[in-house]
Amino acid sequence: MPRLHNHNQERHPSLPQRLLTLGVVLVIALMTGSIFFVQAHSGKTKGADASSSFEFTVTGDYDQTNATTSNLQQMKQLYNAQQIGFNIGLGDFNYSNNLTAAQAAAWSSYATSNLPNGFPFEILDGRHDSSQIATYEKDLPDRIGDISATCPTCAYGQQYYFDYPSPPAAPLARFILISPNQTIPGYTYNYNAGGADYNWVKNTIEDAKCISNGKPNPNCSHPVIPWTIVGMHEYCFVVGTAKCTNVQLLNLLLNEHVDVILQGQKHNYQRSKQLALTPTNGCSTLNASSYNAKCVVSDTDDLTQGAGSVIVLTGTGGASELKINTADPKVPYFKSLMPANNMTFGISQFTISSTKLTEHFVPVSGGTFQDSFTITAGGSTVTPTPTVTASPSVTPSPSPSPGTLLGQDTFQRGNQSLWGTASDGQKWAADANTLANFSIAQNSGQVVGNKASATSYTAVLGSSATNAQVQLSGSLSSFGGNTLGAVLHWTDSNNFYKAYITGTNLVIQKKVKGAITALKSTPFTAKAGTSYTILFNLAGTTLSASVWATGTPPPASWMLSTTDSSLPSGYCGLLVYLANGVTANTTSFQANSQ
Numbered sequence: 001m002p003r004l005h006n007h008n009q010e011r012h013p014s015l016p017q018r019l020l021t022l023g024v025v026l027v028i029a030l031m032t033g034s035i036f037f038v039q040a041h042s043g044k045t046k047g048a049d050a051s052s053s054f055e056f057t058v059t060g061d062y063d064q065t066n067a068t069t070s071n072l073q074q075m076k077q078l079y080n081a082q083q084i085g086f087n088i089g090l091g092d093f094n095y096s097n098n099l100t101a102a103q104a105a106a107w108s109s110y111a112t113s114n115l116p117n118g119f120p121f122e123i124l125d126g127r128h129d130s131s132q133i134a135t136y137e138k139d140l141p142d143r144i145g146d147i148s149a150t151c152p153t154c155a156y157g158q159q160y161y162f163d164y165p166s167p168p169a170a171p172l173a174r175f176i177l178i179s180p181n182q183t184i185p186g187y188t189y190n191y192n193a194g195g196a197d198y199n200w201v202k203n204t205i206e207d208a209k210c211i212s213n214g215k216p217n218p219n220c221s222h223p224v225i226p227w228t229i230v231g232m233h234e235y236c237f238v239v240g241t242a243k244c245t246n247v248q249l250l251n252l253l254l255n256e257h258v259d260v261i262l263q264g265q266k267h268n269y270q271r272s273k274q275l276a277l278t279p280t281n282g283c284s285t286l287n288a289s290s291y292n293a294k295c296v297v298s299d300t301d302d303l304t305q306g307a308g309s310v311i312v313l314t315g316t317g318g319a320s321e322l323k324i325n326t327a328d329p330k331v332p333y334f335k336s337l338m339p340a341n342n343m344t345f346g347i348s349q350f351t352i353s354s355t356k357l358t359e360h361f362v363p364v365s366g367g368t369f370q371d372s373f374t375i376t377a378g379g380s381t382v383t384p385t386p387t388v389t390a391s392p393s394v395t396p397s398p399s400p401s402p403g404t405l406l407g408q409d410t411f412q413r414g415n416q417s418l419w420g421t422a423s424d425g426q427k428w429a430a431d432a433n434t435l436a437n438f439s440i441a442q443n444s445g446q447v448v449g450n451k452a453s454a455t456s457y458t459a460v461l462g463s464s465a466t467n468a469q470v471q472l473s474g475s476l477s478s479f480g481g482n483t484l485g486a487v488l489h490w491t492d493s494n495n496f497y498k499a500y501i502t503g504t505n506l507v508i509q510k511k512v513k514g515a516i517t518a519l520k521s522t523p524f525t526a527k528a529g530t531s532y533t534i535l536f537n538l539a540g541t542t543l544s545a546s547v548w549a550t551g552t553p554p555p556a557s558w559m560l561s562t563t564d565s566s567l568p569s570g571y572c573g574l575l576v577y578l579a580n581g582v583t584a585n586t587t588s589f590q591a592n593s594q
Contacts (some may be wrong), residue, residue: 060090068318091126407462446572449578479503
């Protein structure tokens, strides 16, 4: 098969001879001094056309074992044979406890000693790498393109994208690499709808497709990129992970018709059927606790582009392997699972042209397991379902701006009294670290009412702001007078704005010098024990709010919008109003300045 490869030495006939005999277009891309040639069939004169292709490998979970060495040497062999152009390393490189910079550097040295000089080993943060990701980024740098120039907001090794091949060649694929639930020094990535990281993913996918909120973008600065691939180390919808903490991100990727979702973390190989959300046909989200056949588009190995997405987990880089739990209710969503009697270390090798994507799991050591599938373009560009958007917005204005992160907590820490330090490194304030009603229980921020009469309990995080936005997800064990809400411009218990749910309504309220005024409300039915996501925004004097069941698409426009100028600035947080014995659980919180 013709391929697009990175050649360190020129091995082809002269350019005139190539043009006369093969009808090939020479495409030169400056990538760390390399020259790229598009090999095409005779008569083709357009770079990266339907007959050109490239190949790459991917795997995660490496360690420093004999199996790891074999996998790295397999990459070297493929690269030297001009059969791949790069590898994507999906995290967890060194499994040392309390990883030091020296240990991270030693692993990088070990890896490069088994790879060709200058090999593009593109990395992504894993749970075991986070504390020393800067060392890996330095020792295993990007060798595909100038990411800082094409995406100034990207962070190589953490959250970034690249197009391949790079311009001026016509890219065949966009690779978007992200870090769900990963905490690096100073920041925790959070992909809940409406947040900065979520919006970055959505915008990057849609830019590749030259669309905006499901509609063609006439101002797109490049041709439509045929394939979109999203990769990450840690995700939720795989066999062996019971709780999904990234449902909104998963819904986004499926709704945006991402072609392939790459993942590591689990030390085995899994490949899903082609999955899609079809709310009108009974699949609004993927249920991790039971199988819904309506979410499966195709269970064959020959798939059609645009019909859905395929999840490919390749965690076979060398770390000790994990047998797959065949009793997991998610098993029917998957087409191929590595059997316990044939555990195999290896790599996924992809071939991509403008009309076809093919994956092969290549066994390298330990076993003989293999897998493969193909996705073929259906002749048209598929765009997202227009009714699903990333976050509420005041029609016809765009989605809320992600702004600058003020505070964030995923509550992924051990059980403890009080809320302590959030996942972003800041300490919770107001009541959260003073009242015994607050605790962390089972990766949730919990508040329990214990007064004879209903009482308010407040938690604030981050610095003061003027224009700001809060998004939180949580539930109440009972409504009937109890409320769950987000607060903006909080200065003390007598001064703040609040957007909250009562079980029957969504309300925007202000409290100024102790006097409470309901500014606006709209009917919204909420059930006890069900998680809801509240988005509360303040821009200038405009207060806007929406709420939806967590894991489902947000409303297409703000549910409430009103104006008030009583409180010029303040802190962001949450406020619950609880009777004795009622419990509020919060599973995520993020505040941004606008």
